[in-house]
Amino acid sequence: MSVLRGKTALVTGGASGIGLAAAKLFAANGAQVIITARTQPALDAAVAEIGDGTLAIQGDVSDLAHHDQVAQGIRRRFGGLDIYFANAGVIVIRPSSEVGIDEFDAQFAINVRGVFFGVQKVAPLLRHGGSIILTSSIASNKVLDGHAVYAGSKAAIEAFARSWALEFKHRGIRVNVLSPGPVDTPIISKMGVSESERPSFDTALAKVIPLGRLGQPEELGRAALFLASDASSFVTGATLRVDGGISLA
Ligand code: NAD
Secondary structure (H helix, E strand, O other), rough: OOOOOOOOOEEEOOOHHHHHHHHHHHOOHHEEEEEEOOOHHHHHHHHHHHOOOEEEEEOOOOHHHHHHHHHHHHHHOOOOOOEEOOOOOOOOOOOOOHOOOOHHHHHHHHHHHHHHHHHHHHHHEEEEEEEEEOOOOOHEEEEOOOOOOHHHHHHHHHHHHHHHHHHHHOOEEEEEEEEEOOOOOOHHHHHOOOOOOOHHHHEEEEEOOOOOEEHHHHHHHHHHHHHOOOHHOOOOEEEEEOOOOOHOO
C-alpha cells in the first residue's frame, strides 16, 4: 500500500504507543516521517523500528521554542508538510481535591498548550490537501473517576479541532480528532498501574468494554492513517472514537 506516497508526516510523541504505531504505518504507506519525543534513546529505538529515512527531533511539546525548531527543521529538509499528528500527551489520575497547581499546569502545558502552539507554529508549513489530527480521549466526554484535569485538557483540544476545521478550510486543510478508549500502551503504567497489577487491571477493564478487551496501538494507527489519507477527504471537524464501544457502556 502507498496511500501516503509523496506525503510528509509529523507525529509528536512518535517514539511509543499510538504515535509509534501510526508512524510505522505512515512510513509503510509511503510517507516521509518525522517523529518527536523527549529523549534521544527513545527516538533512536523508534527510528530503528520505523525505518532509516525517518527524521527524529528531540524536544518537549510544552516548550514553544521546540515547535519553532521543528518547523525550521521540516522547512529546511522537506520544504513543507502534509500531515500533522499532534499525539503527544500525558495523564495523571487523582481526585480533584488532591490536585496541586503545579500538577494542573504541567498537564495542561503538555496536553493543551503543546497542541495549540504546535499547530500555530507548524501548521503554516502544511500544504493544500493537508490533514491535522489531534489525539483526544474518551475521557473528554465520559465521566471517569479522578480524571477531571485530564478530561478537561482533552475536551479543550476537541474544541480547538472544531474551531480549526473552520479556520483551516480556506487553505484546504482538514482537522479531525482521534479519540482512543483504553489502549495497551506504556501510558497505562503511568496511570499508577504496576506490572504485577496489570493482569487484574486489564481483566476488570475488559469487562466494561463492549468488545471485551483493550485496544492495540496498531488499531489506533490504522484510524490515524484513515484521517491522514485521502480516504477521509470529506471528513473535517469530526471526532473518531476508537474505543471498543466503551463510550456506550
Ligand atoms: P505513550 O505514553 O506510549 O505515548 C505518549 C507519547 O507522548 C510518548 O512518546 C511521550 O514521550 C510523549 N510525550 C509526553 N509528554 C511529552 C512532552 N512534554 N513532550 C514531547 N513528547 C511528550 O501513550 P499513548 O497511549 O500512546 O498516548 C498517546 C496519546 O493517546 C496521548 O495523547 C494520550 O493522552 C492518548 N490516549 C491514550 C489512551 C490509552 O489508553 N493508551 C487513551 C486515550 C487517549
